[in-house]
Amino acid sequence: MPAQPVADSDVPAERTVDYSSVTLSQVIMPVHAGPGGAYAHGGEIIKLMDTAAGLAALRHCQFSVVTLRVEGINFLHPIRVGNYVEVEAKLTYTSRSTMEIQVQVTTEDVKIAKKWEALTAYFVFVALDPDGAPQEVPPLIVRNESERQLFQAGEERHNTCRIDDHYRTLCAID
Numbered sequence: 001m002p003a004q005p006v007a008d009s010d011v012p013a014e015r016t017v018d019y020s021s022v023t024l025s026q027v028i029m030p031v032h033a034g035p036g037g038a039y040a041h042g043g044e045i046i047k048l049m050d051t052a053a054g055l056a057a058l059r060h061c062q063f064s065v066v067t068l069r070v071e072g073i074n075f076l077h078p079i080r081v082g083n084y085v086e087v088e089a090k091l092t093y094t095s096r097s098t099m100e101i102q103v104q105v106t107t108e109d110v111k112i113a114k115k116w117e118a119l120t121a122y123f124v125f126v127a128l129d130p131d132g133a134p135q136e137v138p139p140l141i142v143r144n145e146s147e148r149q150l151f152q153a154g155e156e157r158h159n160t161c162r163i164d165d166h167y168r169t170l171c172a173i174d
């Protein structure tokens, strides 16, 4: 008998922030270390962030999605081999075909029970149709003041990018 899904995910008509939010967890092992061996390779962390953001975007729109832009990668706290890392991704803004996702990374030294904010960055994904052209996505429904403020900030970033011919280098966040 074919296996049955554990749960049918009813896709709501209204796509809220909570609906598509994603958390990925990873213990940083030696294979994830940079050349020095003691700390995580930054690229490994960025890959986790890209994956979490892409999954949130995919859950929101259910079309093929690709990374279009990444803003604000500043490592604030070192991530060591042996740390337990959590990557939280949530949509902050949608336009016609693009979705902005806030990705926050915390790192925990489990042995001493201390947790730090390692970094926060904003990933922009674009939905593509089967021919690779930008595809319209469902609007993001915001439900509280915090979500409204994040949406507004995302809209400002998007509009700044759109009005400047040189947005690839000049569209910086505060």
Ligand SMILES: CC(C)(COP(=O)(O)OP(=O)(O)OC[C@H]1O[C@@H](n2cnc3c(N)ncnc32)[C@H](O)[C@@H]1OP(=O)(O)O)[C@@H](O)C(=O)NCCC(=O)NCCS
Pocket: 066, 067, 068, 069, 094, 095, 096, 097, 098, 099, 124, 126, 132, 133, 134, 161, 162, 167, 168
């Ligand atoms: C995504 C892509 C198809 C956009 O092409 P385009 O000709 O600029 O298309 P459009 O002008 O219609 O723009 C589509 C959307 O992207 C936005 N956009 C395009 N370039 C952008 C940038 N650098 N930063 C932010 N937004 C950008 C536009 O504002 C528009 O947003 P909206 O539809 O939500 O209003 C094209 O840039 C691409 O294929 N990039 C590669 C993406 C990829 O493969 N990523 C994975 C790499 S491994």
